[in-house]
Amino acid sequence: MAAHGFSTRGEGGLDSVPTVSHAATQLRAVFLPAVFLALAAPFVFAGPDSVPPVLSPGESSPREAAEAPIFAVLGGTLIDGTGAAPIPDSAIIFEGDRIRAAGRRRQIRIPPGAIAVDATDLTVIPGLIDMHVHLFAGTDLSLFLERGVTSVRNLGDVPLEEIVALRRDIDEGRVRGPRLFHCGLFVVSEPPLKEEIYPPDDLKRFMIMRSPADARGVVRRLVDAGADVVKVKTEMSVESLRALGAAAAEAGLPMTFDNGGETGSYDALAAFDAGARGVEHLSGIPFDEPATVEAVLKKMLAVGAYADPTLVVLDRTYARSRVEAREEFLRRFVAAGGSVIAGTDFPTRGLTAGISLHQELERLVGAGLSNKQALEAATGRAGRALGYPGLVGTIEAGAFADFLIIAGDPLKEIRNADRILRVFKGGIEFAPECNEAVTEPAPPSP
Numbered sequence: 423m424a425a426h427g428f429s430t431r432g433e434g435g436l437d438s439v440p441t442v443s444h445a446a447t448q449l450r451a452v453f454l455p456a457v458f459l460a461l462a463a464p465f466v467f468a469g470p471d472s473v474p475p476v477l478s479p480g481e482s483s484p485r486e487a488a489e490a491p492i493f494a495v496l497g498g499t500l501i502d503g504t505g506a507a508p509i510p511d512s513a514i515i516f517e518g519d520r521i522r523a524a525g526r527r528r529q530i531r532i533p534p535g536a537i538a539v540d541a542t543d544l545t546v547i548p549g550l551i552d553m554h555v556h557l558f559a560g561t562d563l564s565l566f567l568e569r570g571v572t573s574v575r576n577l578g579d580v581p582l583e584e585i586v587a588l589r590r591d592i593d594e595g596r597v598r599g600p601r602l603f604h605c606g607l608f609v610v611s612e613p614p615l616k617e618e619i620y621p622p623d624d625l626k627r628f629m630i631m632r633s634p635a636d637a638r639g640v641v642r643r644l645v646d647a648g649a650d651v652v653k654v655k656t657e658m659s660v661e662s663l664r665a666l667g668a669a670a671a672e673a674g675l676p677m678t679f680d681n682g683g684e685t686g687s688y689d690a691l692a693a694f695d696a697g698a699r700g701v702e703h704l705s706g707i708p709f710d711e712p713a714t715v716e717a718v719l720k721k722m723l724a725v726g727a728y729a730d731p732t733l734v735v736l737d738r739t740y741a742r743s744r745v746e747a748r749e750e751f752l753r754r755f756v757a758a759g760g761s762v763i764a765g766t767d768f769p770t771r772g773l774t775a776g777i778s779l780h781q782e783l784e785r786l787v788g789a790g791l792s793n794k795q796a797l798e799a800a801t802g803r804a805g806r807a808l809g810y811p812g813l814v815g816t817i818e819a820g821a822f823a824d825f826l827i828i829a830g831d832p833l834k835e836i837r838n839a840d841r842i843l844r845v846f847k848g849g850i851e852f853a854p855e856c857n858e859a860v861t862e863p864a865p866p867s868p
């Protein structure tokens with residue numbers, strides 16, 4: 423996790439099972455509260471008076487001149503991604519790559535020397551997260567940032583060295599792109615591996631689990647590669663799935679699956695029983711069997727599983743009636759309090775980096791989510807599903823300074839989330855027209 427620029431996993435989310443051995447999870451108990459307190463405490467106070475004036479750039483005090491500049495985004499309506507009500511006339515203080523405080527302007531102490539960023543009459547939302555992509559070395563990633571997608575979750579199909587190198591290149595600034603979370607390789611089992619699905623020369627694109635006894639070794643390899651999630655693909659015996667789920671839980675990694683259709687070598691119930699807490703494309707659900715659909719719905723709600731429906735790509739893949747069955751499921755899932763996250767399956771043909779996530783948000787609203795639920799599907803809920811609540815997907819003390827300044831209110835019209843004026847990732851602004859970093863890159867946080 424250190425290579426990813428931070429060294430803690432958050433609480434809750436998919437990995438609600440007890441965890442012990444993941445190196446990063448061992449850190450979180452001691453590291454996380456201390457950092458949150460240290461970051462938040464100096465900048466929040468209760469009283470409305472004595473707000474220090476905001477100085478213009480260059481007017482920083484001598485003490486702070488030697489440190490990373492502090493920025494204050496002022497006057498915007500803040501939708502922080504946590505599910506809280508919008509905050510008018512807000513202040514967001516960030517320094518380096520982290521947010522130090524966010525809330526009502528009159529309740530936030532603005533540090534002397536802070537560089538003001540005016541957001542009056544505008545809206546500030548968290549950077550968006552595309553929860554289902556397949557990136558390759560050489561993919562033009564700048565479009566993600568231009569359309570406000572500051573994080574993506576890569577779900578395999580790419581050789582391990584390639585994705586590890588790509589993340590390193592992004593984290594170290596050699597490649598301009600979104601924060602990259604990934605599954606390493608997706609996992610399949612043998613038997614019943616079908617060679618027509620996975621030709622032998624494609625073996626580098628996935629990991630084969632030859633028996634349930636392989637589970638810990640497979641997960642260890644993924645953890646060593648910096649994986650954030652375990653992704654199970656089409657071919658997987660139920661025994662191997664159970665062993666893999668147990669090993670993933672032990673390592674503190676959330677597990678999601680795509681069984682490739684409505685039926686397969688395992689179904690959604692088996693996957694959730696094995697510990698999966700996410701489902702891609704609403705796969706593994708036999709929509710012609712109402713009793714099983716009902717059981718899956720109940721199971722997902724009971725275990726707090728996330729649905730990543732990817733409706734835009736389903737529209738291109740399935741007959742209308744099959745998509746409608748999934749939409750109906752989604753409607754009932756959401757009405758019962760289920761959590762939906764937004765993913766696209768870029769670069770499937772017809773999809774565009776960044777743009778397709780905005781299409782997905784519109785599509786989610788069309789399928790019955792409120793504008794607020796759709797926005798949270800690509801922000802706070804996505805951050806929780808990643809296993810990093812409070813770090814990505816929200817604007818709050820301690821989180822990465824990944825946020826967008828937009829025109830209009832996305833809670834009134836979800837398309838407003840695409841009226842993007844300014845994009846910040848890790849406290850660095852990206853200007854869409856020139857694709858350049860505008861603010862100075864801050865030194866890495868301690």
Ligand SMILES: [Zn+2]
Binds near residue numbers: 767
């Ligand atoms: Zn996919």
